[in-house]
Each structure stands twice: as C-alpha cells, then as structure tokens.
Amino acid sequence: MPGVTAIPALDLSHHLSLEARQRRPNAMKMLWRLTKRKPNMISLGTGDPHYSLYPIKAVHYEVASTAEDVEDPVSAWREASSSSSSSAPTQWFSSSRDEPTSIPLKTAMAYSAGAGLPEAQRAVTSLTQHYHSPPGDHVCTLTLGNMDGVTKLFRLLGSPGDHFLADEFSFNALTNAPLSHGISWVPVKIDKGGLVPEELERIMEEWEESVHGKRPHVLYTVPSGQNPTGCTLSVERRKRIYELCHRYDIMIIEDDPYYSLQYADEELSEDSRHLLMPSFLSMDVDGRVLRVDSFSKIMMPGMRLGWITSSQFFHEHLVTLNDSSTQHPHAFGQIFVTEMLSSSGWQLEGFDKWTRSLRREYQRRRDIFLEHFEKEVASTGYASAERPQAGMFVWIKVHIRQHPRYRCDVRDTLKSPMRSNVPELMDELFEQCLDAGLVVMPGSIFVAPASESTLKLVERGVPIQDRVNFLRTTFAGEEALMQPALVILGQVLKEFFQK
Amino acid sequence: MPGVTAIPALDLSHHLSLEARQRRPNAMKMLWRLTKRKPNMISLGTGDPHYSLYPIKAVHYEVASTAEDVEDPVSAWREASSSSSSSAPTQWFSSSRDEPTSIPLKTAMAYSAGAGLPEAQRAVTSLTQHYHSPPGDHVCTLTLGNMDGVTKLFRLLGSPGDHFLADEFSFNALTNAPLSHGISWVPVKIDKGGLVPEELERIMEEWEESVHGKRPHVLYTVPSGQNPTGCTLSVERRKRIYELCHRYDIMIIEDDPYYSLQYADEELSEDSRHLLMPSFLSMDVDGRVLRVDSFSKIMMPGMRLGWITSSQFFHEHLVTLNDSSTQHPHAFGQIFVTEMLSSSGWQLEGFDKWTRSLRREYQRRRDIFLEHFEKEVASTGYASAERPQAGMFVWIKVHIRQHPRYRCDVRDTLKSPMRSNVPELMDELFEQCLDAGLVVMPGSIFVAPASESTLKLVERGVPIQDRVNFLRTTFAGEEALMQPALVILGQVLKEFFQK
Structure with missing residues (x-):
C-alpha cells in the first residue's frame, strides 16, 4: 500500500494449488506489455471494437446524498424509499464520453486488465488503506463480488486432496463450492465468541498425515457477524488465530462482508475506525491473509463488485486467474465505485458517513x-x-x-x-x-x-x-x-x- | 424456446466433467424454492440487505438513438463521437426505484438466480429466437461475457485427461485457459474456408485410445470471422461438421462473437437474417450445441455480459456452476439489455438496425x-x-x-x-x-x-x-x-x- 514502509511478505508460494502453478499468464497480455516499449506505436494488434462505435454516451447513477447538510443519510433515505410522498436529497455519479470524469467512458468500456481499471483499483485501495492499513506490501484485485472472490481463492489455494479449515457452521453456498474439485473441510468448533483458537490449535497438534491426509493449509473464516451464527471474533482471538496460522503455516481467507456493520452502544463518531475490530489484514506481517471485501451488504447485492487484498504474489496469480476465467469486472460497477470515491462523488468521508x-x-x-x-x-x-x-x-x-x-x-x-x-x-x-x-x-x-x-x-x-x-x-x-x-x-x- | 414445437434433446449427460457431476446444487436455493409453497410467507430467512437501504434511486444510460428518423445510426454516431462540434440523437435506457420500468431497480439490485433475472433472460432469449430459431428445447443462461461463458463450458465438459478439438489457430487466451486443469487440445487444420471437415473426420477415424488417449468429445470453434484467421464457415461446412459431431458424439462449443458482423456486398436489408450464416445452434436437433453470444463486439467490451444457449440439461448445470462460482451477473448489464430490448428502448427492430x-x-x-x-x-x-x-x-x-x-x-x-x-x-x-x-x-x-x-x-x-x-x-x-x-x-x- 502506498505511503507505508511495507514489510516484505514471506515466501508462501508453496500454498498455490496445482492448477494455479500450471496456469500460464495470457500471452496476448504479455505481448501487449512488450509493445508499449516505445511511445506513439501504431497498433493493428487488438480485437477491440473502436470506441467511437460504443453506442453509449453517458452513464448516470442517481444516489443518496451524503453531503454536509445530510446528517444521517440512511434514515432519510429509508423513509423516502418506503413512501412515495417524501423524498431524500440525491447526487449523481456519472461517466461521460464527452465530459471529463474520473474514468473516461471510452476507457471504462474497453477491454482492460484482470486486476480492474487502475482508477477503480485505486478507489478500493483507498478504502483498504483507510480501514485496515495493512503492514505489508498488499495489493487490491477487483472481483465480481464476494462469492467470486472467495471461490477464486479456493481455486488459487486448493488442489484435490487438500483440507481447508472453517467455522463449523458456515455459509453453505461457500463451503459447498470447492467440494466438487476435491477439497475437504475440517470444521473448527465455534462458541458465542466465534472460532475457538484452542480447538484450531488442538486439531493442528493432533493432525497425523497418515491418518487424516494432507495437513490443512487454509483457514476460511468470517470474522465479523459470521454467517450464520452472527458471532464476531474479539481482538484477542484474532491475534491468537493469526499467531496459530503463522505457527502452522496456514493461509487465512478473511471473508468480511459485514465488516462495516459492527455495532457498538456508543454515539456516532466522526471516525469509525476505533469502533471496528482490527481485521486479520491489519495484522498481516507474513502476507498470509487474503481479505475479501464486498459492497453487497452496504450498497446493493446486484452490484456484483468487490475486491481481494493480498500480497503482491497472490495478486499476480489472481490476475492470471481473472484473465483466464471471468476477465476483468464490468465497467458499470467500476465506474460506480470510482465515481463514488472521487472528488465529485461521496469521497471517503461520504462513504464512511453512509x-x-x-x-x-x-x-x-x-x-x-x-x-x-x-x-x-x-x-x-x-x-x-x-x-x-x-x-x-x-x-x-x-x-x-x-x-x-x-x-x-x-x-x-x-x-x-x-x-x-x-x-x-x-x-x-x-x-x-x-x-x-x-x-x-x-x-x-x-x-x-x-x-x-x-x-x-x-x-x-x-x-x-x-x-x-x-x-x-x-x-x-x-x-x-x-x-x-x-x-x-x-x-x-x-x-x-x-x- | 417459446412458440416452437421443441425437439427433445438426446441424453448427452455423459459429456459432463467429473467436477460438474460432483457439483451439488446450492442447498440454500433449493430450500428457498421449497419455501415458496404457500403465498404470503413471512421470511426471516435470507441474508439480503433491505432494498430501502440500497443507496441508489435510478440508473440511466444515454445511448445512440435507433428511432425511425435515424436511418444509419452508426455513421451518425461515429462522426459525433469523433468530433466535439457535431452531435447525434440519443435516447435513454433507465431503471428507477420509484417509476415503473422493465426491471424494477429494487429487484435488479437484489440477489437473484444463477441464470440471471427472468426479464434479462427473456430479453436475450428473444434475440436467440429471432436470429437462430433453435429446433430444440433450448434455454439461455446469462454470462459475464464471452470469456466467462466459454471457460465455464470448458469446466462443465472437461475433466483432466480430456481432449478438446479446436481450429489449429485459435484465440490464445481461450485455448490457454483449460490447460491448467488438464485439458489437451487437438488442433484441426483450417484453410481459407475455416475448419476442414475432412480433417475432423480423419482425426476421429484414426484416433486410437491406446495411443492418443481419451477420444475428443468437445469441439471448440468460432464459425464466423474466426479469431485470428478471419475465416467464416460456409453453410455446407457447417452442416458437414454438425453431422460429423453427431456421428462421433462430439459436443460443439459455438463461440460466435462476430455473428452480427458478417459482410455481404448487398444493400442493407430490412431483415438481416438472410445475410447471416445459419449457426450451429439453428441446426441443433441433438442438443449438442452450446452457443456463446457476446455484446462485446457490437456494443462495448466493458459491458461484460453475454449469454449461452444450450439444452435444458446443460442450462441447469450452468446455473449450478454460476451459483457456486461467480453468481448471477451484475444488475447494471441486465438492466441495460432488458431496457434496450423493451418497448421503451430500442426493441428488437432497433437492435437489428444498429x-x-x-x-x-x-x-x-x-x-x-x-x-x-x-x-x-x-x-x-x-x-x-x-x-x-x-x-x-x-x-x-x-x-x-x-x-x-x-x-x-x-x-x-x-x-x-x-x-x-x-x-x-x-x-x-x-x-x-x-x-x-x-x-x-x-x-x-x-x-x-x-x-x-x-x-x-x-x-x-x-x-x-x-x-x-x-x-x-x-x-x-x-x-x-x-x-x-x-x-x-x-x-x-x-x-x-x-x-
């Protein structure tokens, strides 16, 4: 992350799945980079339709205002959307072909890189930096929402025969997903405080490869408002779990869609951060955390845009996986988040207020x-x-x-x-x-x-x-x-x- | 497809990959269907944020007009987008929280099914029906664009050790993608008319499992304006290839992003269809064609929305794959295509004109x-x-x-x-x-x-x-x-x- 003296990540390349090791970067994209070696190159190389033929001139989103005079934007908004008689102030996030905007429409609507548009990547990076300040050399990769992010990480880390650790009660659609490619789950007991570190330790201590198979090398966990139990891990448990993962060389998939929805019986503060639990990412000196963020619970699920924060090494593999599966996310969502966090949108302050x-x-x-x-x-x-x-x-x-x-x-x-x-x-x-x-x-x-x-x-x-x-x-x-x-x-x- | 006496597809379930056979439908979604058994159920079941808290009131796309008075929409548009002095008529595709639209914003922005929103599915189905009139019981599944569609089909059909047939020169990013999960390619010679049917026949005839491995059961081909050779298969070759695939029990992945960009030295006609080659889908009595369509080349690549047309059987497996990987596509694109083809948008006539x-x-x-x-x-x-x-x-x-x-x-x-x-x-x-x-x-x-x-x-x-x-x-x-x-x-x- 910019502005931080980054701690170099450990070499955790042995955690890659067989598939990820065998996956080759897109030769077209590599070649493409090669061709940028001189300015003013003329290109007959791509298969992109010409931008003058995109039949779109502008994209506008009319959204809730988080301007200074709106003190509590959500309650005003809720009332307005439930009744036809009242209204709440709005503002616009826009991208236009002809006007200057944070992402020019013609760039947004073209093919781009697997990591997402640089502008959109910078936007989500600013959120990660603000809320988590990861100590390492972490990078954000855009995803198509939480499920896409988590299942791509399962692909990146899991080979047939592997064992992943998880909260014993977990969101079914996610624990179901990697079974078909041969991943087995090792459920770890949870109590009302969430995953029990002593149980994690006991399992790792008592694990015998001859009896139980390959040692677990991935922990999938939802640290805040866990689905389905609603549990939130305390700071102490988070630290303890991170230490154990360091000790037993376990990667952590931190799936945290409810991060912003942590409740406290305090007054609204101008700075949210002291109310929010420190994430695993925030303590990730090793580069073993792959944090998955989502806008689904705090904006709208149909947006289908999120991001993963990881070490540079896993970022590069995620980009390769994007390039060889879904490609980069849609322009519409990238425009939305970029404009939202830009100077003409909510900015970080407005996002935090919302x-x-x-x-x-x-x-x-x-x-x-x-x-x-x-x-x-x-x-x-x-x-x-x-x-x-x-x-x-x-x-x-x-x-x-x-x-x-x-x-x-x-x-x-x-x-x-x-x-x-x-x-x-x-x-x-x-x-x-x-x-x-x-x-x-x-x-x-x-x-x-x-x-x-x-x-x-x-x-x-x-x-x-x-x-x-x-x-x-x-x-x-x-x-x-x-x-x-x-x-x-x-x-x-x-x-x-x-x- | 509606309005057609559908020919029942053959049982082609043996073509499913090991992974697809092992993939279980999302239990949440199954349970969910179960709970619809009575009207007026009250639900405490989902994890959806409440729609009144989506911070969005409207989505507007300002697009090129294809109205009656615009005879040749593209040339007017191109000139306008290249120069700041001229302008071309526009119209709007919109979805709103408070006004009636083809897809209500609150539905579009919620979680939905792996196949896409019913309205968006109907929209792309109308295109498929108009241009291809498939003879069988075919169904459309939305994708996140061409690459997502094709690579999901590779996952659906390919197990480690499988062989897929392809044009000997093919788009690198796509033939690269399934290598890491153990698929091998069997390149088939092409000449200036595209894939040579006699070569396909020769390979299948001479194939010996003891020497060459598992017999190829999938053909991946781009029938029109092939990437990179620009070749287009003639009607005769298409028929011949389909027959061969029937004879040797080969599934056809018909990747056809350039379908609408077929050139003829005739005048513009009011009905495009007689200028366009009949697709493999249009002749698919067996249910062995999986056709991949894209808006990237005829609209804009950043849209990242497309669709697959397949038999009902493969559709259901595609939905399960969507549900356990990317989930359904983003609302923004689904709104775009639904509004585009709706009575307040371009409609099919406008799309065809464009x-x-x-x-x-x-x-x-x-x-x-x-x-x-x-x-x-x-x-x-x-x-x-x-x-x-x-x-x-x-x-x-x-x-x-x-x-x-x-x-x-x-x-x-x-x-x-x-x-x-x-x-x-x-x-x-x-x-x-x-x-x-x-x-x-x-x-x-x-x-x-x-x-x-x-x-x-x-x-x-x-x-x-x-x-x-x-x-x-x-x-x-x-x-x-x-x-x-x-x-x-x-x-x-x-x-x-x-x-």
Whole structure:
C-alpha cells in the first residue's frame, strides 16, 4: 500500500494449488506489455471494437446524498424509499464520453486488465488503506463480488486432496463450492465468541498425515457477524488465530462482508475506525491473509463488485486467474465505485458517513428484533439468542432437550460416539414453521461437511449433528414483519414443545 | 424456446466433467424454492440487505438513438463521437426505484438466480429466437461475457485427461485457459474456408485410445470471422461438421462473437437474417450445441455480459456452476439489455438496425483497410491476404519462402518430420515491426497447443510451426492510422526481405 514502509511478505508460494502453478499468464497480455516499449506505436494488434462505435454516451447513477447538510443519510433515505410522498436529497455519479470524469467512458468500456481499471483499483485501495492499513506490501484485485472472490481463492489455494479449515457452521453456498474439485473441510468448533483458537490449535497438534491426509493449509473464516451464527471474533482471538496460522503455516481467507456493520452502544463518531475490530489484514506481517471485501451488504447485492487484498504474489496469480476465467469486472460497477470515491462523488468521508449511518440503522433493526424476540419467543422458555455485535443474523438456539420426545441414545457407532434425535426434531420444527407461514433457515444446512477421515479428530464432545438446534434469522428484512414473524415463531415453538 | 414445437434433446449427460457431476446444487436455493409453497410467507430467512437501504434511486444510460428518423445510426454516431462540434440523437435506457420500468431497480439490485433475472433472460432469449430459431428445447443462461461463458463450458465438459478439438489457430487466451486443469487440445487444420471437415473426420477415424488417449468429445470453434484467421464457415461446412459431431458424439462449443458482423456486398436489408450464416445452434436437433453470444463486439467490451444457449440439461448445470462460482451477473448489464430490448428502448427492430448499420461500418473499414493493404503491402509481393467475410481481422500471409535466409532442412526429428526456420524469421519480422513503431500480432501465438501424444496424428503434411508465417491485423482500430500502419508494414517487409 502506498505511503507505508511495507514489510516484505514471506515466501508462501508453496500454498498455490496445482492448477494455479500450471496456469500460464495470457500471452496476448504479455505481448501487449512488450509493445508499449516505445511511445506513439501504431497498433493493428487488438480485437477491440473502436470506441467511437460504443453506442453509449453517458452513464448516470442517481444516489443518496451524503453531503454536509445530510446528517444521517440512511434514515432519510429509508423513509423516502418506503413512501412515495417524501423524498431524500440525491447526487449523481456519472461517466461521460464527452465530459471529463474520473474514468473516461471510452476507457471504462474497453477491454482492460484482470486486476480492474487502475482508477477503480485505486478507489478500493483507498478504502483498504483507510480501514485496515495493512503492514505489508498488499495489493487490491477487483472481483465480481464476494462469492467470486472467495471461490477464486479456493481455486488459487486448493488442489484435490487438500483440507481447508472453517467455522463449523458456515455459509453453505461457500463451503459447498470447492467440494466438487476435491477439497475437504475440517470444521473448527465455534462458541458465542466465534472460532475457538484452542480447538484450531488442538486439531493442528493432533493432525497425523497418515491418518487424516494432507495437513490443512487454509483457514476460511468470517470474522465479523459470521454467517450464520452472527458471532464476531474479539481482538484477542484474532491475534491468537493469526499467531496459530503463522505457527502452522496456514493461509487465512478473511471473508468480511459485514465488516462495516459492527455495532457498538456508543454515539456516532466522526471516525469509525476505533469502533471496528482490527481485521486479520491489519495484522498481516507474513502476507498470509487474503481479505475479501464486498459492497453487497452496504450498497446493493446486484452490484456484483468487490475486491481481494493480498500480497503482491497472490495478486499476480489472481490476475492470471481473472484473465483466464471471468476477465476483468464490468465497467458499470467500476465506474460506480470510482465515481463514488472521487472528488465529485461521496469521497471517503461520504462513504464512511453512509456506513456509519447504515450501522446505526441495522443496530436499530437488531434492537427492535430482539425486543420482539424477548417478548414473543424467549418468553416461552423454549429458545434464546445472543445479541449479535455485527452483521444481519440472530442465531436462535432452540432448547431442544426440553422437548418431550428428545432422545440422546440413538446410537450410530459407525459415525460418532453419541447420536440424538435432534436433527429429526429440528426438521419437524422447520416444517411446522413453514406450515405456519414462516421461513427461517435450519441450522443443519450450515454444517460444514467434515471428511470421513477427520471426523473423529474434529468431533470431541457432542457431535455437531446433535448441536443443530439452531435457526438462522435476520433483522435485515421488512421491519413491519418482524413482530408478526416472531409471534408465529413463539406460537410454533409452544405447539412443538407442548404437543 | 417459446412458440416452437421443441425437439427433445438426446441424453448427452455423459459429456459432463467429473467436477460438474460432483457439483451439488446450492442447498440454500433449493430450500428457498421449497419455501415458496404457500403465498404470503413471512421470511426471516435470507441474508439480503433491505432494498430501502440500497443507496441508489435510478440508473440511466444515454445511448445512440435507433428511432425511425435515424436511418444509419452508426455513421451518425461515429462522426459525433469523433468530433466535439457535431452531435447525434440519443435516447435513454433507465431503471428507477420509484417509476415503473422493465426491471424494477429494487429487484435488479437484489440477489437473484444463477441464470440471471427472468426479464434479462427473456430479453436475450428473444434475440436467440429471432436470429437462430433453435429446433430444440433450448434455454439461455446469462454470462459475464464471452470469456466467462466459454471457460465455464470448458469446466462443465472437461475433466483432466480430456481432449478438446479446436481450429489449429485459435484465440490464445481461450485455448490457454483449460490447460491448467488438464485439458489437451487437438488442433484441426483450417484453410481459407475455416475448419476442414475432412480433417475432423480423419482425426476421429484414426484416433486410437491406446495411443492418443481419451477420444475428443468437445469441439471448440468460432464459425464466423474466426479469431485470428478471419475465416467464416460456409453453410455446407457447417452442416458437414454438425453431422460429423453427431456421428462421433462430439459436443460443439459455438463461440460466435462476430455473428452480427458478417459482410455481404448487398444493400442493407430490412431483415438481416438472410445475410447471416445459419449457426450451429439453428441446426441443433441433438442438443449438442452450446452457443456463446457476446455484446462485446457490437456494443462495448466493458459491458461484460453475454449469454449461452444450450439444452435444458446443460442450462441447469450452468446455473449450478454460476451459483457456486461467480453468481448471477451484475444488475447494471441486465438492466441495460432488458431496457434496450423493451418497448421503451430500442426493441428488437432497433437492435437489428444498429447491428445492420454497424455491419456496414465495419465493412467500410474493411474495404478501406484492404485498399491500403493492396497498395502498400501486397504490392511488395511479400505478403497477401484474403478478404474476410466477417469479424474484425485480416490474416496476412507473409511469403516467407521468398526470404533469402529461408531454410526448410532444420531437422528436429524428435518433434516433427520437417522443421524450417519460419518461426525464427517471423520473430525477426515481428521485432522489426515493433522497432518501426507498428504493433501486429504474430501468428505463432495463436497456435493451439497439441498434446505430445496427438502431435503425429494431427500433423499431416507441413507441421504448424512451419506455417506460422501470418500476422493478425485488425481494421477495427483508428481509421486514420490504417494507412500509416500499412505503409510501415510495407517498408518493414521490403527491408526484411531485401536485406
């Protein structure tokens, strides 16, 4: 990052997947660079259509204003978008063919490099620098959103037969993705503070290659407002986990879409940074962190643009992977973020104001949700929940042992020492919620699938099948429906436990 | 496709890659569908931010008008974009939070399905239906542009150890991409009419699994204005190739970005279709064609949106692949194409008018280019070129055997029966072009890399290393620079051959 005396990264090239080692940079692009050796070269080389034939003259985005006179942009915006009578101040992010703008339209709409347009790269770099100040020689690579970023990192680091560590409950779509190319998961126990460092240490200490296979060399984790549990790692745990990853030579994929949505019971501050947990990136002296950022939760998911921050080495491999798969991201999103952070857009100050205001908004929703939860659900005595310090999820624990049909003696010795009927009971509860008109996500679908060979190592104590007595709920949805939803949940629980 | 009595596709499921067979659909999405079973469900299930918090009110694209009074939209547009004094009529494609539009902004900006938004899918389906009328039960899947589409198909069909057939000269970035996951190429000879069907037949007939490995089951080809050779397959060749693929059970990846840029020496017609070659898709009774379409060459490359048309079976696998890699495409592009083809946009008529006009424009450029080429280059006697019937490329043949230092007795028996110094001479020529300030693409970089085991089978007659005496040039670039570029090329050739 500019302006920092960068700590040189360790040589971590042995973490590359077989595929990444075999992937060759695009010869066209290499040749292309070669041809820039003289000024005023005439080119008959590319296959680009001529920019005068792009049928577009301007792109305009009308967005919420974060100007000085708008103190709390999100609440004004929310009211305006929910009612047709009120309005909130707006401003424009634009790119034009004929007017000077931060990215000229004709450049943005042409083919570009796998890392993204330099202007857009600089824009996201300014965010990373502001919030994380990584100590090393880190570089940003644009992605097509969080899923694209994380799955590309799985490709970059994972070869068939590899083991990746993950929070034992993880977002299913992501842990599902690398299974088909032969990656196995090693789930690490989490408690209400998130991933338990001692468990990570125990697994690495007790790992035997002859029994369990190749040692895990990647940890995939969501440090703030974890999906699905809503947990946030404390500073102490983050430091401890980083140390362990250093000790056992583990790469960290830090997937942090809820970073900006960390709640605190303090007043809005002019500088957000002291409210936000230090990221793994911020402590990455080794160059072992690959941080994935997303605009989906703080702007809009349909934007499909995000970025990865990594050491220069992994950046170069990511660019090669981009060049040989999706290519660079779309111009529309690159224009949006570049204009957003430019002097004619929100700038960093406006972005920070928006996310501060958004944080307050979600915190308000969280508190309303939990208030209804206490009254309608917790009061039944059949369920409880922790107050999430970040993100969008409340992870509801169902007190399943109180169920009259609960059994814990259903043995299935092949797989694990103890086996209860918790999964079956939770399935019943899920069905009863659906029948009553309520959609919640059953905990069971978030169980990171452990490989057979590591099951015994991973599962000390109560196996995870017997701990799936959770429901993932969100306070990000329709505000007016929170109470009716939780009323249904309370009623369903009562019927479920009492009948 | 709607409105057609679809021919049911053959069962071609054995063509799926190992990875595709092992890939599991996203459990969240499956569960999600399950929860739609009743109306008025209340959801606490998703992780979507609330749409009232998307900081965007409207997206506007100011584009070239294709209204009735604009007869030849491209030439008016080109003049306006090249000079600041003139202007061309414009119209707007817009999506708004508060006004009714073809895709409501709040839907477009949310998470959606791997196939794309239904509205955008319908838009591209209408194009496919109009131009190709596929006979089978074909479905469109949105992609993030041509490279994303083609490389996803490579993933869908290719397992390590597989062989894919391709034009012997192919776009390097694409043939490069699947090498790292263990796909080998089997280059098929091309002549000035493109891929030679008899060569395809010979290779398949002479293939021995014990010698050459797994039989090729995929043909990757660019049928119109092929990159880099500019060749276009005749109707007869297309039919013959399709028949051969049926006989040998080969899937066809039809990569056709230059489809709309097919030139004819006829007047502009109100209906383009009779000027355009029938695509492989249009004859696909088996469901073995996976057609890749792109807006990059006819709109703008930075758009990064395209689509694949395939049988329902492969569509479903593509959606699963999208869901577990990039996710659905960005809203911005989906809004653009949906609004473009909607009643408030260009509609199909306007799109066809634009592409007809664009065709005329590139044809004009082609003819100017070839005129200068005749005068400045062909006149030297050291090079010649065919007139391309489609696309953007002129594939210049250098008459290398006339070079005083040409030799064809440099034997390298390990690799091939005959070995000349053509590659070395062409490298010299390339360097001399660069030194003179001209960028052209050397033919050698487009050689599809044949695996060792198939080299003897593939290379009958003169091996490809001895036939790399080509330069890829384009007439899509700066018009005013065509002549100076070709003057340089003529001079360099003279020096190269005479010194």
